Structures are given as C-alpha cells and as structure tokens.
Amino acid sequence: MTSWEDRVAAFWDAADDADPAVVDRMRALVDERPPADPVALFEWASVLDFVGREHEAVPAYEAALAAGLDGERMPQAVVQLASSLRNIGRPDEGAALLRDLGDGTVAGAAVQAFLALCLRDAGHPDEALAVALRALAPTLPLYRRSVAAYADELDGHDTA
Structure with missing residues (x-):
C-alpha cells in the first residue's frame, strides 16, 4: 500500500x-x-x-x-x-x-520575496525594495556591491 x-x-x-x-x-x-x-x-x-x-x-x-x-x-x-x-x-x-x-x-x-510583498502592502515600499535588492544582490554576476549599497541607502544606512 x-x-x-x-x-x-x-x-x-x-x-x-x-x-x-x-x-x-x-x-x-x-x-x-x-x-x-x-x-x-x-x-x-x-x-x-x-x-x-x-x-x-x-x-x-x-x-x-x-x-x-x-x-x-x-x-x-x-x-x-x-x-x-x-x-x-x-x-x-x-x-x-x-x-x-x-x-x-x-x-x-x-522568505525575502514574501517579506518584500508584505512590507509593500503594509506601506513600507522602500524597505520592501531594500529587502528584495538584498536577496537579489548575491545572485548578480556584476554590480553586487552597488545593489547592496542601494539597498542600504533605501533603509537609511550610511554607505560612505
């Protein structure tokens, strides 16, 4: 059976x-x-x-x-x-x-994809985009650091 x-x-x-x-x-x-x-x-x-x-x-x-x-x-x-x-x-x-x-x-x-969707719907679009960019950055053959820095910038972290 x-x-x-x-x-x-x-x-x-x-x-x-x-x-x-x-x-x-x-x-x-x-x-x-x-x-x-x-x-x-x-x-x-x-x-x-x-x-x-x-x-x-x-x-x-x-x-x-x-x-x-x-x-x-x-x-x-x-x-x-x-x-x-x-x-x-x-x-x-x-x-x-x-x-x-x-x-x-x-x-x-x-987890990060659905977190980004939840954050967007909760009225936190910059944080949602930052989460999505952080999840995407490690998969990029080029521009990883730049994309991660943009995510930090969206979250209000100083990248300098």
Whole structure:
C-alpha cells in the first residue's frame, strides 16, 4: 500500500485549483490522520490556501504550527501563513512572521520575496525594495556591491 506521504505528494502533483473536488480529496486524506496531527493540519491549510480560501487557511496554519509542525514543512507553513495574512489584509503580521523565520531554511529566498510583498502592502515600499535588492544582490554576476549599497541607502544606512 502507498504511504500517506506518497498519496499527499501525488495529490499535489495532480492538484488543480479549478477542480471543485480538490478540497474534498484532501479532506479525505486529512481525515485519515488524528485530528491534531500537525502535518495533516498543514496540508489542510495548504489546500484551503490553494483554492483561495485564505481566511480559512490562516487558522489552520496557526493550528499546525501550534501543534508542533516541524521539519521542512514548518518554514513552508510560515511562508504560506504570511502570504495568506497579506492576502487578507494583515501584511504587518505576515512581515513579523517572516522576519522571525529568516532565510536559512528550505524556503530560501522565498522568505525575502514574501517579506518584500508584505512590507509593500503594509506601506513600507522602500524597505520592501531594500529587502528584495538584498536577496537579489548575491545572485548578480556584476554590480553586487552597488545593489547592496542601494539597498542600504533605501533603509537609511550610511554607505560612505
């Protein structure tokens, strides 16, 4: 028999947010696990988010994290929660979560990308641009120092 994890992976490989049965299929998988299982709560939150039901996804992400979600799914949950918070008009809360997470996780530079989006929506466009430029600078074959200096300038740091 295929493991639950394998079936969840297969679900996401085939998932289509336009399919009205997608939520029901994930519900069936989630129902196989104990009610407070952090991984099942995360997968449930993810499918709600996937179909645009962010208001419902937020408490499910929070429940998964409170239940002890760990491993690679934990930073994914934080990024997805922050994104959902941004989408429902709570970008400051999303930014705070992402600042606490940092980018040394499986989510990598996505943390900075979503932090920049949250900051922009929270009315901090210069800080958002600085975050995005700092994330981009290390990938540049040329002009790394200049781009990093511009990010510092946007944050009000003296580059001289």
